[in-house]
Amino acid sequence: MSSPEDLADKFGELPDEVMAELQNMLRLYNIDAEELFFKWEEYCLKMGEDIKLNMKNITAFKDDAREQFEIEMRAKSKAAQAPAARGAQRTAKNAGDVFNMLDGLTPATPRSSGPSAAKRKFERAGYETPLAERTSKLAVGSSPVGPGSVFRTPGTAATSLPFRNRTDPGKVMEVLNPYIKLPQLPLPGYEGYQSRVKCIVNVKTINFQYKPMYQQLTKASEYFDDLIDEYADTIGDEHEIPAEDFCNPCSKLPEEVVVVGRIVTDVMDSQKRSNEASLLLEASRGGGAGKRVRLDLTALKGYAFFPGMLVAFKATNPTGDKLIVNSILDPPTYFEACSSVAQLEDEVQKLSSGNLNVFIAAGPYTTDDNLDFEGLIELVDKIVETEPDVVFLSGPFIDTEHPKVKLGDFPVDMDNFSGYVLEDLFKQKITSQLNRITKSMIMLVPSTRDAVSKHVAFPQDRFQKKLLGLQPNVQLLTNPSMLAINEIQFGISTTDILFHLNMQEVKATGKKVEMNTFHRLANYVVSSSHFYPLFPAPEASQVGYTTPLDVPRLRLCEFPDNVKPDVLILPSNLPGTAKVVNDVVTVNPGFLSTKRTAGTYAFLTILPPSSVLEENGGQPAPDGLRRKVHQRARVEIRRI
Known part of the structure; x- marks a missing residue:
């Protein structure tokens, strides 16, 4: 020493x-x-x-x-x-190829040496797909996982629990607003969704039909630059700060001023999480020449940030090298849309026979060891039995990360082969089940991990209905999507923003920091008026899969007109839950199937707006009435 x-x-x-x-x-x-x-x-x-x-x-x-x-x-x-594991595979007796992928067809394997043995092998094999006992050695998890399980070596995949042996089927895991009485389904005299449900999609679907993988760096930088400038304008209006009072955070600022920018991090190692020392503030080109300055957060009693977050600080920068943050300005307040008295009366009439009832489920829909989709079958059985008005099903349906899908380990019906292998698999496993649902409107939302989606980037275009053989009561949505069911605004995105934020968040507990993790993460989405405010997305080594973002098109992820939805659906790898976040009913149904066993789904029932009309007393409301869905909605998280 x-x-x-x-x-x-x-x-x-x-x-x-x-x-x-x-x-x-x-x-x-x-x-x-x-x-x-x-x-x-x-x-x-x-x-x-x-x-x-x-x-x-x-x-x-x-x-x-x-x-x-x-x-x-x-x-x-x-x-x-x-080395020990690799060495064992290389020195195994009669092993002629890595992982035995050639199944003994190499000359080094005695049992297949000679023309006759090879001929028998090819005659027996025909066009069959790789056998499960061989492909399982290469299998990796399909469900999103944390960093610890991404590096599992081949052959260590745990066996799944048979669906029939799942624990506590039907158990209610959590209830939001339990004082609302659960309706008896199917509703008396229920004939179908047509007379009770009117759906209007609030996004221009044609904008989602862009060419992915065609990003221009200049367009991406302009997007972030515009975001910062727009946020400065919004903060100025919210806190009554003149535009000339905003200062360049990278210049010398001996006195306290207001600065606006975007949180970024200089952590380069994907295995290393961001921390307080790695945070910087990036200014816009107009407000600070696009430069970055390191943050000193020691004066704050509590904070919570993530890369990509737009912020406004009261701060000083005595040397020009470090921005000393004294306080954080509250983000802009966005309000929920209102409805006229006539619109609410029309909804009461539509729902005269009972509540609006909604099932919500998210993929994957089968465990890693099979493509039987037992969870989906069980869910459809419940939907056919109870006849809800609307069913939200979000991807992935045919998961690109599923071991059998990745390796082609599934049979192909050559008698009914359309030329599209994965689409045929979708029709066989998914469409056949959805066609059993005749009295409910079905909303299908794709995932970037869907093998049958022609669109590989987020934001993402819809599925192709004709190619998948879907019936008329199936409504195809973009990812993300905003839509109105009667007068209730729904927002949904299948990109796991909650899990991604949880991986990238940097926080210190304090008076103004929300302690409930789900509430805090969901509020990032609501308060930013954006379905994916995080940038960059986590790498595959962090969450187990990639999330391709088309940055210039992230405008499509903003809430239309900055209006909050009444119900926000954010499927996540985090445990299923439902909370009222900033007056928004926020639902994470969980995944219907996890890697090894059955998962959860959500049931949502919403009272007609009679109470809203009664509180108004029949008086005219020029600006409309708040729908107060968060007071009229009951949500249950259930085990399948």
């Missing part, structure tokens, strides 16, 4: 307490003074400034060094385990 003189030679004269901390690090990590000095320089470069080596900074340096050390140890641990 290096002596104090070696440390002084590298770091110069230091206070005794700082020198003692450096010596502790030498002992802890078993390194010399020179290597520790290199780590200190690396830390200074990462922070983007020349930092004095005092007790405050040495503490942050120690935390960073410990985190780096843990990452290195995990990497070494994986490297130490991997």
Whole structure:
């Protein structure tokens, strides 16, 4: 171990307490003074400034060094385990190919050597797809997973629990507004959704028919630039701040001023989460030449940020190198749309026989070890039995991440082959079940992981109805989508924004920070008036799959006219739940099937707006009446 003189030679004269901390690090990590000095320089470069080596900074340096050390140890641990597994496969007796993918057709395999054996093999195989016992060695999870399970090695997939052996089928996991009485379904005299439901889609679907994978960097940068400028205008109107009072956050600001920008992070390693030290504020080109400045958040008693978040601060920047944030300005307030008295009376008439009833479910719809879609079959059985007005089904339906789909391990009906393998699989497994539903309106929303979607980027175009053989009561929606069912505004997106935000969020608990995770994450979506306010999306190494974003088209993810929906549906890998967030009924139904077992879905019932009309007393309302759906809606999260 290096002596104090070696440390002084590298770091110069230091206070005794700082020198003692450096010596502790030498002992802890078993390194010399020179290597520790290199780590200190690396830390200074990462922070983007020349930092004095005092007790405050040495503490942050120690935390960073410990985190780096843990990452290195995990990497070494994986490297130490991997060679043994690979070596066993290479040295296995009579193994002629990796993972036995050629099934013994190589010359090194004795049982298939010679023309006759190869001939028998090809005659037996024909056009059959890879066998389950071979492909399971390569299988990876289809459901979104956390970082810990992404690196599972081949052959370690856990077996799924048979659907018939699932735990607590039908159990109600959570209830929102339990004081609302649950209706008896089917409703008496219910003949179908046609007389009770009127649907209007509030997005221009033609705008979603763009060419994906054709992004221009200039268009992407203009999008972010415009977002910051528009947010500055909105904040100015909200807090009555003149435009000339907004300052460039990257310039020297000795006095407290108001600055606006976008939160970004300089963490480059996908395995490393953003932290307080990695946050920067990016200004627009008009407001700060597009530059970035590091944030000092020590004066805040609590905060919660994520990359891509638009913010307005009261702050100072004495040196021009670091923005010292003193307070955060509240985001703009968006209001829910209102309805006229006549419109609400018309809805009461439509729902004279009972509540508006909605089923909500999200894919995947089958576990990783099969394509039987038992969860979907069970859900359709319940829908046929109870006859709700509307059914929301969101993708993925045929999941590109499902092991059997990735490897083509499913039979093909050559007698009814249309030329489209995956679309035929959809018709066989999904369409056949949806055709059983005749008295409910079905809303299908695609996912970027849907194998039958011609559109690979988010925001995403609709499915092709004719190609999938869907019946007239199926309404195809874009991803995301806003629509009105009667007078109730619904918003839905299948991109798992809640899980992604949870992975990228940087927060410190405090007075103004919401403690409930789901409420806080959902409020990011509602308060930003955007279905996907996060940027960039997490990498596959973080969440188990990629989320391709077409940045210039993210305008399509904004709430129309910045009006909040009454019901917001955000399917997520997080546990299913329902909460009232900023007066919006926010529902995460969970996934109908997880990787190994059955999952959850949601049931929503909404009272007719009679109470809203009674409170108004029949008086005319020029500006319309608030629908107060969050007071009229009961949501149950149920196990399938």
